[in-house]
Amino acid sequence: MSTIVNDIEVIKANHTKIHDIDFNNLKFGHVFSDHMLECDYKDGKWHTPKVVPYAPISLDPSAKIFHYGQSIFEGMKAYKDEDDNILLFRPLDNFKRLNISAKRLAIPELPEAFFMDGLKTLLKVDSDWIPKKEGSSLYIRPFIFATGKGFHASPADEYKFIISTAPSGAYFAGKVKVLIEEKYSRSANGGVGFAKAGGNYAGQFYPTQLAVKKGYQQVIWTDDNTHEYIEEAGAMNIFVRINDTLITGPTSDRILDGITRKSIIELAKTEGIPVEVRKITVSEVVEAAKNGTLKEMFGAGTAAVISPIAGFGYKNEDFDLPELENTFASSLKKRITDIQTNKAEDPFGWRYKV
Amino acid sequence: MSTIVNDIEVIKANHTKIHDIDFNNLKFGHVFSDHMLECDYKDGKWHTPKVVPYAPISLDPSAKIFHYGQSIFEGMKAYKDEDDNILLFRPLDNFKRLNISAKRLAIPELPEAFFMDGLKTLLKVDSDWIPKKEGSSLYIRPFIFATGKGFHASPADEYKFIISTAPSGAYFAGKVKVLIEEKYSRSANGGVGFAKAGGNYAGQFYPTQLAVKKGYQQVIWTDDNTHEYIEEAGAMNIFVRINDTLITGPTSDRILDGITRKSIIELAKTEGIPVEVRKITVSEVVEAAKNGTLKEMFGAGTAAVISPIAGFGYKNEDFDLPELENTFASSLKKRITDIQTNKAEDPFGWRYKV
Numbered sequence: 119m120s121t122i123v124n125d126i127e128v129i130k131a132n133h134t135k136i137h138d139i140d141f142n143n144l145k146f147g148h149v150f151s152d153h154m155l156e157c158d159y160k161d162g163k164w165h166t167p168k169v170v171p172y173a174p175i176s177l178d179p180s181a182k183i184f185h186y187g188q189s190i191f192e193g194m195k196a197y198k199d200e201d202d203n204i205l206l207f208r209p210l211d212n213f214k215r216l217n218i219s220a221k222r223l224a225i226p227e228l229p230e231a232f233f234m235d236g237l238k239t240l241l242k243v244d245s246d247w248i249p250k251k252e253g254s255s256l257y258i259r260p261f262i263f264a265t266g267k268g269f270h271a272s273p274a275d276e277y278k279f280i281i282s283t284a285p286s287g288a289y290f291a292g293k294v295k296v297l298i299e300e301k302y303s304r305s306a307n308g309g310v311g312f313a314k315a316g317g318n319y320a321g322q323f324y325p326t327q328l329a330v331k332k333g334y335q336q337v338i339w340t341d342d343n344t345h346e347y348i349e350e351a352g353a354m355n356i357f358v359r360i361n362d363t364l365i366t367g368p369t370s371d372r373i374l375d376g377i378t379r380k381s382i383i384e385l386a387k388t389e390g391i392p393v394e395v396r397k398i399t400v401s402e403v404v405e406a407a408k409n410g411t412l413k414e415m416f417g418a419g420t421a422a423v424i425s426p427i428a429g430f431g432y433k434n435e436d437f438d439l440p441e442l443e444n445t446f447a448s449s450l451k452k453r454i455t456d457i458q459t460n461k462a463e464d465p466f467g468w469r470y471k472v
Numbered sequence: 473m474s475t476i477v478n479d480i481e482v483i484k485a486n487h488t489k490i491h492d493i494d495f496n497n498l499k500f501g502h503v504f505s506d507h508m509l510e511c512d513y514k515d516g517k518w519h520t521p522k523v524v525p526y527a528p529i530s531l532d533p534s535a536k537i538f539h540y541g542q543s544i545f546e547g548m549k550a551y552k553d554e555d556d557n558i559l560l561f562r563p564l565d566n567f568k569r570l571n572i573s574a575k576r577l578a579i580p581e582l583p584e585a586f587f588m589d590g591l592k593t594l595l596k597v598d599s600d601w602i603p604k605k606e607g608s609s610l611y612i613r614p615f616i617f618a619t620g621k622g623f624h625a626s627p628a629d630e631y632k633f634i635i636s637t638a639p640s641g642a643y644f645a646g647k648v649k650v651l652i653e654e655k656y657s658r659s660a661n662g663g664v665g666f667a668k669a670g671g672n673y674a675g676q677f678y679p680t681q682l683a684v685k686k687g688y689q690q691v692i693w694t695d696d697n698t699h700e701y702i703e704e705a706g707a708m709n710i711f712v713r714i715n716d717t718l719i720t721g722p723t724s725d726r727i728l729d730g731i732t733r734k735s736i737i738e739l740a741k742t743e744g745i746p747v748e749v750r751k752i753t754v755s756e757v758v759e760a761a762k763n764g765t766l767k768e769m770f771g772a773g774t775a776a777v778i779s780p781i782a783g784f785g786y787k788n789e790d791f792d793l794p795e796l797e798n799t800f801a802s803s804l805k806k807r808i809t810d811i812q813t814n815k816a817e818d819p820f821g822w823r824y825k826v
Contacts, residue, residue: 147534147623154533176528179508179636180501184617187541187670188677224677259623263538264674269501269613269638271707273677282533284623299662306660306696308653310675316541317671320618321664323542323578323627342660343697353625 126239128153131171134246141249144287146421147257151247155236155281158265159226164279167236169243172282180267182274188264189316190219193420195255196241196283196472198248199460204241204472207458209234211377216260218375219313224273225262232279233260238472240281249285257286257421263316293428294335296351296415298400299325300433303342304350304372311372319353326352334431336417340400341372348398354417354425355379356398359446360406361413363392378418378454384466385453391446400432407437415439416447424451480593482507485525488600495603498641500775501611505601509590509635512619513580518633521590523597526636534621536628542618543670544573547774549609550595550637550826552602553814558595558826561812563588565731570614572729573667578627579616586633587614592826594635603639611640611775617670647782648689650705650769652754653679654787657696658704658726665726673707680706688785690771694754695726702752708771708779709733710752713800714760715767717746732772732808738820739807745800754786761791769793770801778805 121128131152139149150172157167182188192212197205213234217227237258241248248256260281266274302325304318305311311318322337329337336352349367350356355376358365364386369375386393406412407430415427426447429438456462457469475482485506493503504526511521536542546566551559567588571581591612595602602610614635620628656679658672659665665672676691683691690706703721704710709730712719718740723729740747760766761784769781780801783792810816811823 148621150534172533174530174532176530178528179526179634180504180613180638183537183670184543184615184634185545185613185670186673186677187543188674189538189541191539222678223674224681257623259534259539261538267502269611269640271673271676273681280533280538284534286623301662303660303662306657306663308655308657308679308696308699309660310671315671315674316537316539317664317669317674319540319625320542320577320669320671322625323540324576327578327627342662345662 124235124239126167126169126235128169128239128243129171136246139285141251141254141285144249144254144285146286146288147259147284149284151244151256151283151285153240153243155240157232157236157279159277159279160275164226164228164232167232167279169240175278177265178267180269182264182266182268185269186264186271187315187317188223188225188274189261190216190223190225191259191261191314191316192216194258194260195420195458196248196258197255197459198250203460204245204248205458205460206470206472208377208381208468209237209470212260215314215375216262219315220262222310222313223315225264225277228262228279237281240283241472244283247283247285253288255286257284259284288422293426295333296336296338296427296430297329297332297334298338298348298430298432299340300345304339306342306372308371312369312374314374322353332431338430346399346401348400348403349373351417351425351427354419354422357382357416357418358398358403358412359414360402361411363394364446365394365396365398367398368395376419378420378423381454381468382418382424382450385450386446404432404437407439413440413442414445414447423454478589478593480521480523480589482523482593482597483525490600493639495605495608495639498603498608498639500640500642501613501638503638505598505610505637505639507594507597509594511586511590511633513631513633514629518580518582518586521586521633523594529632531619532621534623536618536620536622539623540618540625541669541671542577542579542628543615544570544577544579545613545615545668545670546570548612548614549774549812550602550612551609551813552604557814558599558602559812559814560824560826562731562735562822563591563824566614569668569729569731570616573669574616576664576667577669579618579631582616582633591635594637595826598637601637601639607642609640611638613638642776647780649687650690650692650781650784651683651686651688652692652702652784652786653694654699658693660696660726662725666723666728668728676707686785692784700753700755702754702757703727705771705781708773708776711736711770711772712752712757712766713768714756715765717748718800719748719750719752721752722749730773732774732777735808735822736772736804739804740800758786758791761793767794767796768799768801777808
């Protein structure tokens with residue numbers, strides 16, 4: 119069945135999978151909604167997207183995604199409030215960052231209307247898939263990859279943009295122990311670390327496996343030259359609280375301009391929390407852990423919102439963080455999720471009603 | 473039709489495309505032979521490969537290749553000599569490097585027999601696709617990518633290994649002008665630069681496009697920290713000849729251990745050419761260009777074998793290399809291709825008869 123919503127053609131799935139899903143026991147990104155948005159770049163332009171049934175993609179074995187890693191993505195969430203309004207959080211920022219990533223990966227930039235109208239149409243079609251349970255959300259995955267053919271190491275001439283959605287529970291459960299990395303790194307100066315490029319993530323898996331074998335759950339990435347500057351926490355931005363000051367590293371060509379990161383910075387400032395955006399050294403964090411001024415560390419990203427860190431390892435020594443009653447992590451996470459889910463006023467204009 | 477060759481099942485294509493191909497006008501990697509080798513990793517192991525008709529691959533939209541760049545590849549060539557023997561060049565080195573890449577990208581390592589027997593079976597089935605024209609070859613592309621599903625940023629639980637082949641002409645035509653990079657970089661210390669990971673290539677496209685706009689064809693990559701050390705030439709290793717000494721950078725976690733590169737080093741030594749494997753600085757290359765001691769620069773890799781450089785740009789200044797009658801590039805290229813194609817003795821044991 120084909121209909122038109124927001125000028126976008128919708129081809130409905132013949133049957134829904136929604137009754138097979140236990141919405142009370144959702145993992146992260148493991149089950150997928152009935153439909154997806156699909157949009158092709160060929161003959162030098164992006165063509166109008168369609169909402170189509172979620173279904174396998176067929177690609178030539180020479181498609182450049184398989185060979186040269188030309189892929190980018192975004193992560194977003196949709197919520198439903200008590201009145202069943204569909205809510206997004208700063209979606210235009212995801213759109214803009216997708217195109218920043220696209221440019222760096224030599225992928226043609228996407229028109230805003232294709233992204234925004236496509237996303238809104240998809241969410242309306244699959245609105246029953248948006249969980250209402252506290253902590254759950256509809257995780258949204260926009261991504262672009264190279265479908266053009268050929269073994270020549272050059273940008274593809276064809277691409278596919280897809281938005282797929284997955285009703286999801288929380289990304290992490292509980293506090294994590296992290297290892298400050300002394301050997302491996304995730305990005306280079308002048309590289310693609312600031313982009314949400316697929317290859318940035320594949321390169322993290324092996325060092326993370328090594329950390330897991332040592333008893334940690336995540337790696338704290340440091341700069342590739344000196345390993346003296348703290349850059350990211352796993353696939354998240356990182357915040358460190360020393361005494362009552364919240365510190366995060368500046369964005370750069372190595373560090374992702376996280377939307378949760380910048381929201382936390384703004385929120386903290388309005389709460390009167392002193393915030394410093396500056397380079398953080400491993401030495402100062404270790405020193406602060408030793409003298410008791412290191413109060414909190416946490417990762418920040420769309421999937422987990424805020425992921426508190428229980429302790430860290432560095433040079434074969436383990437450091438535990440204190441168990442505080444009232445943490446910046448929990449109060450800031452509550453403020454952000456309350457804004458996201460329309461349980462609180464939004465003085466920033468971040469909430470976006472579909 | 474299904475048969476067994478070398479214990480590997482062969483499912484033949486219903487018809488051949490070979491009569492549609494103009495073997496006198498082959499580009500690089502644009503047309504593909506009738507069959508491919510396909511091998512799946514699931515339930516914790518690699519399963520016996522099959523030769524199957526070259527055909528599209530169907531993947532779930534959540535397959536991790538689309539999102540997290542978990543992919544690696546190799547590049548090889550097959551030749552036919554005058555007696556129609558099928559010849560490879562140091563294929564075990566490609567197999568070993570594939571597994572080195574696999575490990576770094578958290579991809580399960582592949583058994584040697586699946587690679588070697590699979591490759592030999594495929595080449596026998598499609599032996600008519602191996603061009604005999606001088607300079608042409610059957611380009612071989614082994615690659616592995618993540619097929620496992622899910623949006624969680626973690627290694628996939630399923631993978632596909634494919635070998636596809638493409639009858640090909642020369643990769644580059646003529647000498648190239650290159651730009652020594654001062655801002656962008658292709659790899660980090662502790663990163664994946666030494667691996668043939670897809671993401672390493674996608675990151676090169678945009679800086680290369682910028683260089684092309686300035687009138688160059690390729691980028692000379694420098695280290696990401698100081699941009700003072702010369703590391704690679706496009707997707708190739710780089711050699712510099714100063715006076716009569718051939719210099720190439722040492723392999724590292726940023727530089728690919730190229731099979732052509734190490735073959736050139738060995739060959740040059742047997743020819744009595746002084747070879748230095750050491751860091752090369754941009755300053756010494758510029759200085760040598762200015763004082764006339766810079767005789768040659770060339771890239772080395774499987775696709776092009778040796779790709780001579782005509783000149784380079786650096787800090788808005790252009791430097792031309794001399795037009796020599798007898799170059800190391802041409803004599804070494806001839807020696808390698810003569811060994812590859814069985815036109816010369818092979819004292820090294822590099823040639824491999826299928």
